[in-house]
Amino acid sequence: MQDIRVKICGLTCAADVEVVAAAGAAYGGFVFFPKSPRNVTPAVARELAVLAPVGLAKVALVVDASDALLDEITAQVPLDMLQLHGKESPERVAEIRTRYGLPVMKAVGVADEEDLPMLGVYAQVADQLLIDAKPPRNADLPGGNGLAFDWRLVAGKRWAKPWMLAGGLTPDNVATAIAMTGARQVDVSSGVESAPGVKDAARIAAFVTAAKGARVVPKL
Numbered sequence: 001m002q003d004i005r006v007k008i009c010g011l012t013c014a015a016d017v018e019v020v021a022a023a024g025a026a027y028g029g030f031v032f033f034p035k036s037p038r039n040v041t042p043a044v045a046r047e048l049a050v051l052a053p054v055g056l057a058k059v060a061l062v063v064d065a066s067d068a069l070l071d072e073i074t075a076q077v078p079l080d081m082l083q084l085h086g087k088e089s090p091e092r093v094a095e096i097r098t099r100y101g102l103p104v105m106k107a108v109g110v111a112d113e114e115d116l117p118m119l120g121v122y123a124q125v126a127d128q129l130l131i132d133a134k135p136p137r138n139a140d141l142p143g144g145n146g147l148a149f150d151w152r153l154v155a156g157k158r159w160a161k162p163w164m165l166a167g168g169l170t171p172d173n174v175a176t177a178i179a180m181t182g183a184r185q186v187d188v189s190s191g192v193e194s195a196p197g198v199k200d201a202a203r204i205a206a207f208v209t210a211a212k213g214a215r216v217v218p219k220l
């Protein structure tokens with residue numbers, strides 16, 4: 001059985017790090033976006049990142065971040081990956097990857113077939129792709145809205161880089177999402193919370209168990 005790698009995003013306290021690591025997640029995410037209920041400062045993220053055991057990769061999520069903010073985050077927080085969740089151009093993705101020497105995962109919002117070509121474009125410059133639901137036009141957040149997209153759009157598709165499925169995943173639907181899409185990696189934020197920004201230990205454990213127990217349909 002293929003191991004499904006799980007990312008739990010939006011960790012804000014030491015208990016979150018402990019629960020996510022104990023559950024067997026592969027990645028823990030810190031959100032640096034003031035409008036998010038999961039926003040943390042670089043100082044807080046540093047305190048949390050140093051608690052992460054070997055095997056839990058630490059990801060910084062930023063949205064159209066300036067070099068100044070990225071300089072501050074990368075100087076303070078021991079990181080394994082940057083997640084770019086804004087409207088960063090392919091050129092900006094390449095620039096950030098070179099400047100910080102960290103693997104970069106680029107989020108791409110998907111609502112219909114017309115959004116898929118951008119995945120191929122970003123696969124040329126990013127180390128990983130994150131396929132998320134496109135946010136509603138008036139949304140405050142470009143992600144973390146608990147919205148799913150039509151998973152049939154990416155079923156059976158391949159890209160030149162590893163990819164992660166996100167958007168509206170929960171302990172109840174993640175196994176179906178994996179079976180339908182063939183995703184080997186999944187990312188969740190609001191689906192494992194008891195209130196916006198408040199992670200729920202039981203939902204995190206249930207999510208990781210459901211994801212790792214999912215049946216991946218092999219692509220021929």
Ligand SMILES: O=C(O)c1ccccc1N[C@@H]1O[C@H](COP(=O)(O)O)[C@@H](O)[C@H]1O
Pocket residue numbers: 009010029031033036037038061063085130132141142143144145146147166167168169187188189190191
């Ligand atoms: O989690 C946030 O607050 C957030 C803020 C800004 C951009 C992205 C954010 N989260 C990412 O969004 C997707 C989907 O989240 P959800 O599970 O639907 O709540 C996921 O990749 C998060 O990393």
